[in-house]
Amino acid sequence: MAHVIPVDIFEQRGQKWSFYHSNLDAYLSRTSQESGPKSTCFVFAESELLKNNDPRSAPLHSKLQKFYGMPAEIWSNVHWEANGYFGCRDGDLDRHDTWFRFLVKQLIKGGDPTRQFPMDYDYKWYKMGFFSTWSQSGHKSILCLDCPQDLIISVRLSLDNCSNDHFLVDPYSFHQIIIRGIVNIYDNSIWTIRDVVRDVEKAGYRKDLSTGTVASNTTQSLQNRPNNRKPEPNFDHLHEAGRHVIHSTETLIVATQESERIMVRQRERMDRLTNAAEEEKRCMIQIGDNLRFYHGMIYAFKARSESMQARHQSEIGLAFNTVAQYHSRVAVEDAAAMKVIAALTVAFLPATFVSAVFSMSFFNNQGGDDGWSISDKFWIYWAFAIPLTIATVILLILGSKILRYL
Structure with a gap:
């Protein structure tokens, strides 16, 4: 029995967008058989029943490959577990298919007061896959898999404010909407990770040598903390926080390269359309400018993540050096005795x-x-x-x- 996969759909007919629920198989069948003017659609679904080459999904895979033009091997674990990619197929100027993927690591502040940072943070991975097909005289649709609710809301708000003419002239009109929402997700992700790094910089646990109690100096940097306390940094916590920062940097490096490839491919396609009307060229130039703007935002997030990684590594080094200095002072006191x-x-x-x-x-x-x-x-x-x-x-x-x- 074939899988039934629920979908949420934003559909444009004329100048208005409508929202409704359906299932993926019914949407593909209805859209493939309809005649007359074709609609523009954003389709949101979960991938759990599509990946890993499940035999029960084979009929649906075949329909998706025919409709969206993605490669057959896209359902394998190699592609499904990748941290990002972009590919496209451009058989002629009338049809253009793309497939791309973004990963975001989102930290979530926990509510357990007995656990110290960063162990009181939980996290989740947003592994978002996208498949678009665009034909000037045919279907215009993008399938969005495993997207968080924030991205769906962002897409809906963007559709209320964007020019509908963009979807008629440029297949990358989908991408500017999607990447705009992904930029917002990266922004939220990078700031929650920044909070963890800042907590590490402010924490600094030291044992008071006169009372034997452990105190946390959360309002001053490690460099300014009193030296009469025994440093007791929790290196497990330090490396747990470092793991989050490294993952953030990894995903942003890939996202920067991916958004650049999308931007370059959109420009190459526009340059090939030498006979396009002036109004269409203006639309494509605007879409290219939007893609460059969002690429710059992702690049800025990458730079911030790399800076946080360097700051956190500096804190780990400072913790090691502080412990070593404390032991040196103890050794000097022993030598004096x-x-x-x-x-x-x-x-x-x-x-x-x-x-x-x-x-x-x-x-x-x-x-x-x-x-x-x-x-x-x-x-x-x-x-x-x-x-x-x-x-x-x-x-x-x-x-x-x-x-x-x-």
Whole structure:
């Protein structure tokens, strides 16, 4: 049994756009059989029942390939899991088919107060696929798969304000509407990821050495945080946030290249239409200008994402260096304590050595009385111990200075 795939359709007949629900198979059958003036349609559907070459979808695949002109291998996992592409088929100037794909990673702020950032952020992937067909004397339609509701709303608002003449002269009139909505999705995505990066820059967990409690300095940068606290950065969280930034940069790099290819292809097709009327050329020039504008926006998002990636990597490096500096300070304090112990050892070692060498017994309580008696040779101990102690301390001080210059 063939799959039934629900669709939402924006359809233009005359100068008005209408919205209605149907299913994909019924839409393809009705549109293929209709006679007279052809409508312009935006068709929104989910791809779950179309991908992975499911045998039950084979009849629908065949209809889609015939209607939209996409390649047969488009349903394979290789194409379905790609992070973006653009392709087209232009057999003649009357018909032009395209297929393209955009990916966006959207972070969603979680509501669990027990989880620290960025683990309190959930995320979803928008893996949007588009297939358009345009014929000057025939069908004008674009199939939009797996689009978020924000994009559908953006398309609807754009259709209320755009010139309907664009769809009559240029197949890339679809693309300017779609990319305009995708720009808005990228804008929302990039700002939520920016919030995560900013939280990383503001967080900086340190343990107070006097109380043993962990405090978060959320209002100052890591560079200005007090040094009397033990740094305890959560590197798992840092790398989790970094993963989101890297994915954002990856998708925007591909989106920038993809929008550029769409822009170039639209220009190439316009240059081939040497006999087009002046009004049609003005429409195509305007569409090209719109595509260039949106390409510039996506490029700006890419630059911002790359900047955020560099900032976040700097924070990770700063966290490592802060921990290393703290351990260095602790090591210096330990070394100072060891110096005190060494100095005390040096002070008592010569006298102990003299006493051991001479085996001197300078005290005697065997005289029969109640007191201790001191040997009249006790001065010999001091005569050796004091100069030897002084000489040892001097040699230790001079030796450390000499070693610094070697």
